Amino acid sequence: MLSIRNLHARADDMEILKGVNLEIPAGEVHALMGPNGSGKSTLAQIIAGREDFKVTAGEVRYRDIDLLELTPEQRAHEGVFLAFQYPVEIPGVNNVYLLKAALNAQRRHRGETELDAFEFLQLVREKMQLMQMDESFLNRGVNEDFSGGEKKRNEVLQMTILEPTLAVLDETDSGLDIDALKVVANGVNSLRDASRSMLLVTHYQRLLDYIEPDVVHVLADGKIVRSGGKELALELEERGYDWLQSGNAA
């Protein structure tokens, strides 16, 4: 389970997170909503180990490991996965090559044997079917000239292959049409089980129609200002964030 206590973080001179508290027990899916610029991506990236942000107070523990002590790759080896809001392009590096290197690095860490090219391809093909992706994706550069929707699908494909135990998805639903949204939700749901924790950052209630969250949190100005059941998302959709902020401003 993920446990974040009193997390304060800044970038440059600006304080972005101002005391975040969040607990996600194993097996639960939590949604994180909130206005633009409230710090959702910052939180997601700090969990994954981005060094641009300086944690000034608080702690992030996962399965009793102090995550803040680990490098990004060590966190990945512990099962942490971030589906990026803006997946980066890496020209000339094959998608399939990156993915195989990633999976085998993680397997090595866990003391499992590495997959050979054949076994790996079999696994990828199966997951690509689930994600309804064309095989031509495999040999394209990582995210190179992908459409916005293709990039998001690719993130979830990677997730289904790496099978993380803590998955953070940062606006993976943004920019998807309804069919793509269903596919992505399907991929995410395929991983849902009693051992996994997930954090879905989203602006839209519609994603939550397909991936039902156990808890919904609202982040505003660097703090969790409200947590509740899935009906909270519906309420937000109707009334907007102002309703919450005005109520909690003091």
Added chain:
Amino acid sequence: MSNRDIEQLVARQYEHGFVTEIESVTLPPGIDEDVIRHISNMKGEPDFMLQWRLRAYRHWLTMTEPDWAQLNIAPIDYQGISYYSAPKSDEDRPKSLDEVDPKLLETYDKLGIPLHERAALAGVAVDAVFDSVSVATTFKEKLADAGVIFCSFSEAVRNHPELVEKHLGMVVPYTDNFFATLNSAVFTDGSFVFVPKGVRCPMELSTYFRINAANTGQFERTLIVAEEGSHVSYLEGCTAPMRDENQLHAAVVELVALDDAEIKYSTVQNWYPGDENGVGGIYNFVTKRGECRGKNAKISWTQVETGSAITWKYPSCILRGDNSVGEFYSVAVTNNLQQADTGTKMIHIGRNTSSTIVSKGISAGRAQNSYRGLVKVLPGAEYARNHAQCDSLLMGDRCGAHTFPYIEVANPTAKIEHEATTSKIGEDQLFYCRQRGISEEDAVNMIVNGFCKDVFRELPMEFAVEAQNLLNVSLEGAVG
């Protein structure tokens, strides 16, 4: 790079100086006509060769060193160089791999160099290298069966003087430039390849060459002639690090492709770049030029440059034949204090000639990396086409990348395209890979190799992998 760094670099290099062991057959430092006569005599050359050397030498005396482009360079003392030293005798060489520096062997391992070649590359006395000798002999027979002449330049001068006399200096005349002219006067050895009409060379002239590459000397000369409809692929150098006591290397390579012939020339250059302060590195000033003399001829240069303190080279194509094709694919890596000024010249003379330039420069540390390219379209070159893509990748913020494209077009039907990009190895890219569980070092390697892919895929298969490893080794510790 600051002036102070350069001064320090220069000062230290002089401390090390040029140390030449005096053996009976090694000439004392200095150059004059007697030295040239002596070289020619010692090699048993016919008179035409001596006369050609002397004409070059007399011309050289009238020349001044070129302006150093984007390079910072210490003056070279040409009278301080010994222009002939006999190859090391077997007694001076290691007897077996057990006597070779373990660090060197470790590098071979990282590069993935085949076991049977390691001894030869490490300079182990030849009769101890059973494997490679037998490999070489098999190759030699195969080539002879096909009618391909492939031998050292000295042998060619003695055994095929008519071919040498006919082609030597036709592409790079002895008056060409300061270093080429010096090379013409004093060159010691190199390779000669002749592929007769209609013959497709039965193998890559690479493995064989690598095994015999030891001791090529500082003034190397290579001539490759491909007759009508023939085809040859040649690989020079190797990924193994090369050390040499000679600081100055000034090689000349000439290629001639007749009608419908194709020459593919690949280079992997890994001369000692000096230590992280630039001490002891090699100056590599090379003149490489190919002429597509006949129609539909094709010459393709592929180079992976990771070594040398200073590299100055512009492999070029003269596209004389109608429909001829010139290509240049280059990866140049500079780290620490290395400097590279490299690029190509594509001279379009014939109709419908086309050229492609793909240049990838990678700089790390405090290194400077320049691409300098000329595309020239002469008045008669109807419908000439050129596409140039020059990309630079920077690692860290103390290095530099520069692009100097020169375009001269004298025919309005020409179509010339130039694209250039400069990017920093992205924190975003690194973080993305690391988030997936890939170590920082592996991530850098992956990103760099991706950047160079368009060039690597032009290399002969067996070398593509080694070249990738070479890049990884060259950039070890460049980030983080």
